[in-house]
Amino acid sequence: MNDDWRLQIEAKDDGEALVEQLQSPELEHELSEAAFHDRLIVSRDGDTVFVYAGTRAQAEAARDAIAKLASGQGWNLAIDFKHWHPEAEEWEEPDAALPENVAARAAEHAELIATERKEVEEGAPAQFEVRVDLPSRHEAARFEELLRAEGLSPVRRWKYLVLGAPDEDDARALATRIEGEAPAESVVTVEGSAAVAYAERPFNPYAIFGGFGH
Template identity: 35%
Template sequence: MSDEFRVEVELDDEQHGYSVDERLRALDLDDDTRERLGQSVMVTRDGSRLFLYAASDAQAREAERVVRNLIDADELTAKTFVTRWHPVEEAWKDASIPLPRTADEEEAEYAAREAAEAVEAELDRGYDWHVVIHLPGREEAAELEIRLEAEGISVARRWRYVVAGALTEERAEDMADRLRGELPDAELTVEVNLSGLQLPPFLFLPF
């Protein structure tokens, strides 16, 4: 898996973001700069914020230098940061922070990811992943609902269906594997919530 780096540019005004974006599109770079940049840097804009995606730290630093020169030439005020994607934590962090090298460091990043997603789920009252359990009868579904709630799992039940929330795909898969062993007559699927963190208004299930 290749490394991913990002230059984050925070300008004072949304119009300034548009201005720098347009200047980057029209920029005529010299050969030395093109060589240092190497392959294309991908650029996105969100209002007054620009994001430049690069394949290496060196490419990101050169992209930051180019953007900083444009900002200074236009006498704008902006903050720039170079960040690196941490796949275990699923977060952009300062590029000076190395990726985890040991099992303990990976576990620490995973714990940080779960903590952040727990806060997000609490704020939005929803989950990114769901385990959908289709049971043979309504009574079995009601019993499972009570049992999962006692474990502290967020649950919704409708007729013979139970939907359990999970913070991460790994948690959802672990829950599904456990329940498959405990409920041999049930049908289970793991679903990603693509409609935001809250349960979608209509959840289509197998009959």
């Protein structure tokens, strides 16, 4: 069970600039508190930008940060905030009630994530990340279960999975392995960890997203 929250942002001519800002190490560090399992996932489809989060608090923090950025840049953005309803299988308003069994699974998931975060805190952060863009949310959920059964700990946001790796060689080896196991039409990429990029960034007292944590 994964708790899916989504911002759908109609950005018109400012979509590319918005995505660049959302993927900046400063913003990701502030919104995720540098914890791997608090990852935001950003994607873009033309003039529409999507931001996926694992908790309501994180999604709301991202919404507030984006709104403040848009105001400062003079962008006219329309932000739609929704929560995935697993029984209805559609995006609904954030306060829509969930059935009791869904709420119970969400509580179990929150406990699992808390345990995994503690494990991450006790060790070094992942230096690299493997990102998997799957054809659908359903296939992402099934593939997440498969990878967990194999002893891996992916983070899922909607139809995306992210896995950490200690170095580039391990990340590329993991990506090759995942490419061989993932459903057809999945896209696998390797990128540097946002947490590490933030830690190694040059000091910038004018970083645009400074102070936007939740």
